[in-house]
Amino acid sequence: MVTVQIDNTAVIDPAQLADIEKFERMLVRYKAGEIPEDVMRVFRLNNGVYGQRQGGTRQMVRVKIPAGIIQPEHFEAMGHIARTYSRGWGHITTRQNIQFHYVELDDIPEVMRTLASVGLTTREACGDTVRNVQGCHLAGACPHEVLDITAWARATALHFLRHPYAQRLPRKFKINFSGCATDCGQAMFNDVGIVAATREVPGGTEAGFRVYVAGGLGANPHPALALEEFTAREDLLPTIEACLRVFDHDGYRENKLRARMKWLVEKLGFEELQRRIFRERRFLLASSSWPGGIPELVTLHGDAPAGRHAEVAATPVGQGVNLSPLGHQSNAQSNGQTNYQSNGHGDSQSNGQGHSNHQANGHGNSQGNGTAMPVSIGGRAPYGRWQQANVVRGVAKGTVSAYAWARLGDITADQFDALAAIQRELGAECRVTNRQNIVFRDLEEHQLPRLFEALSAIDMGQPGAELLRDVVACPGADTCNLAVTQSRGLADAIGDRLEEEGLTEVGGLRINISGCTNSCGQHHAADIGFFGAERRAHGRSAPGYQMLLGGYVGDTQIHFGTKALRLPARNAPEAVVRVVRRFTAERAPGEEFRQWLERAGGPRAVGKGLADLDEFPTPEAGPEFYVDYDEAGPYEAVVGDSECAT
Known part of the structure; x- marks a missing residue:
């Protein structure tokens, strides 16, 4: 493979250059002992630089890809970063970011320059900020869409980048766009989820949006709720900013575990939350950051739907x-x-x-x-x-x-x-x-x-991207401070087991894995979900998982997976195979997984049929049960300080 040369003489956006130069100054002061660790941590996170469980000076760098749009020069810059500063590869996240691990802190400015040379940034990819704005990856190519949300997602990302209200929020704030009720952008579990919609008007229909608020996953998942029946195109950005401002004003700041927007529903009640958002939107016209009207990007690129063949x-x-x-x-x-x-x-x-x-x-x-x-x-x-x-x-x-x-x-x-x-x-x-x-x-x-x-x-042409072979996992204990299990290792093991059984190309099922309860792997929204947990057996710690069944998001609805049973990590692949086999053998024509699951008695009933898998052999009889995937030594649940909630 020919190594691509990166043009380090490319003109960099002045705002990005200012960010990089400030990072360099702060890094010098931090190393000189002039900036406390906790202050530097917040600064790092707001610039997309996240500490790893390995500690020391090795960092994770997260690159924002608004609406998932990526160009050839972006790929090349990331290849250079992976080869030069990381461990030879990058990782796509479930929020359309690309991140790199094991990057030395001193190398961060050069990584930022490489990204800035092709118009990418790490700014606000982590921390208590407006995170990467997601959009359906088939926007503009989908026969069902009401509007092509591409330009809307890009305009939203640009509006909130470096926005004064988006720098030190109570917690992170996530925005997703979908072009139709299919909800490919997964609006239903985000702080603000936008789904293109229509309403009847004299003489026809009007295309606009339905805005959902206060959704979230994590240890306490909460479905997003419809803010109003219809939001006109010219009111969309003011509505999003009003949501952000109410979150900034009223969100919990003293208790980070309850600081997401979903907790405002419990704190205020949904009607009061609506009232405050509408009040904020009404008077936002007086703000210097009022974003009303049709954004320039939308006017320039348009938002007409692709239409059907x-x-x-x-x-x-x-x-x-x-x-x-x-x-x-x-x-x-x-x-x-x-x-x-x-x-x-x-x-x-x-x-x-x-x-x-x-x-x-x-x-x-x-x-x-x-x-x-x-x-x-x-x-x-x-x-x-x-x-x-x-x-x-x-x-x-x-x-x-x-x-x-x-x-x-x-x-x-x-x-x-x-x-x-x-x-x-x-x-x-x-x-x-x-x-x-x-x-x-x-x-x-x-x-x-x-x-x-x-x-x-290049080993990327396997059939079944988006089918059962396509197991999704967070980074897990490979690099994350909060994870207690190697979720990536389990994902690999499940994939291998499905390959052995000839089941990787079964459709209609999704498997998602998280290394802890926080649902970075979105286990709540999958047909078959797992989250990592420490188990105790025969006086020893052992890696384990909670299996959930029946998660679902679509048609502007969401149902969170229900606990089926706990398992040793080593038995989780066999549990998946058994569930998939049973589903494919028992389903009626046209029956989907959730329909079959209900007919089979629900998650707990299916879990009872797997009860024999929730057994640990003695350490002498099954030593592998006490060693996590991708590890060599005995399992130990080590949890570090969370930078997620900093």
Whole structure:
């Protein structure tokens, strides 16, 4: 692989340059003992630099990718950072960031300069700030969207970057955008979640938004609640800023464990929270930061929806291609063969000739007409399997999109460089997904074989990105101070076990893992979720997990997974295999996981069928049960100071 040279003479935005120079000054003062540790910690976090459990001067650096939009020069800069300053690879997060670990504190300014040279920043990627603004990665390429939310998400990110109110909030503040009710952007568990919507007006319909507030995961998950029935386009940014200001004024500052916006619902009651937000919005016109009207980026780039391919729009429901409002599919027929493949929650596509596919990477399990049928895609040639599982069609202009799979969300330096070359060669747009993959967009049909060939050459062309193979995990005890288990190691073990059983390409199921209760791996919102916990057995500490079943987000609804049983870490892969086997064997035609789960008696009933797995052998009989994945020595639950709640 040819190493890409980074242009260090590129013109850097003055605001970013000021950030970097300030970081350098603060670092000199900190090393001289002039700045206390706690003050430097807050400063680091606001600049996207997070301490690791290893301590010392090694840091995690988080790069914001607003709306997931990533360019070839971004890939190249990240390849350079991974190769030069980190451990040879970067990690995609569930919030469309890319982060690098084991970066020396003294190297941070140069990392920032490299990123700034291509227009990227770490500013406010961590800390008590407005974090990276997410958006559906198929925005502008989705046949269901009401509005293309791309420019809206970018405008929101720019408005709050360095915003005075966004620098020292009670806690972090997360904003997500979805273009339709499928909710691929996962609005329903964020501080502010925005979903494009319509309302009836004289003479037709008006496109705008429905704003949801006070959602969150963590140890105490809370569903987002609709602020009002409809928010006009010109009122959207003032509404978001009003939410932020109320959070700043009324959020808990003395108790960080109760400092997220979701706790304001308990503190104030939802009606009072609404009243304060509306009051703030009403008088925001008097503020110097009033962002009312249509943002310039939206005016420049537009927000018209992609629209459906003509053939999709003309197909009667129940015949041929039948795309539900949630991106699920009917068991449609084409040329006498079933041609639809469910890719899980909100993911669907068609292999019929000339028909359109849609794959939406939300967790939206359609309740719809009950005809969606997740199936396996095995038994085809590699390219056919990849095309069926990873390719998305449905844009009015006739282009297609395709996923590149990143195992555990990791991308090596060489892969970063190769992705840049592929993107340039195909003239594609790329976006980071919230399931830790990359999607290539604006492709043409004839480019798909070449894309598959190029991705396969760098081990990113496996079929089933977004299917069961696509296990999502937080960094866990590999680097995080709060984690008590190696969630990445478990994700790998589950993937290997599913491969052994031929189950990796089953659709309609999502697996998410967190190394603690805080749900950075979003375990609450997955069909099968795990969070790490210390267990005691035979007088010894051992790594364990709580298994949850039935999580769901989509159709502007959210249901959090319910506890099924506790397990030794070593038995969790077998538990997954058993649940998946039972689901695929027992489901009725068109039945989704949550429907089957209810029919099977619910999570606890299914968990009882796995009770034999909740047993620890003695340390002599099963020493591996007392050693966590990716570890060599005896398990010990070590939790450091949380920088998440600083």
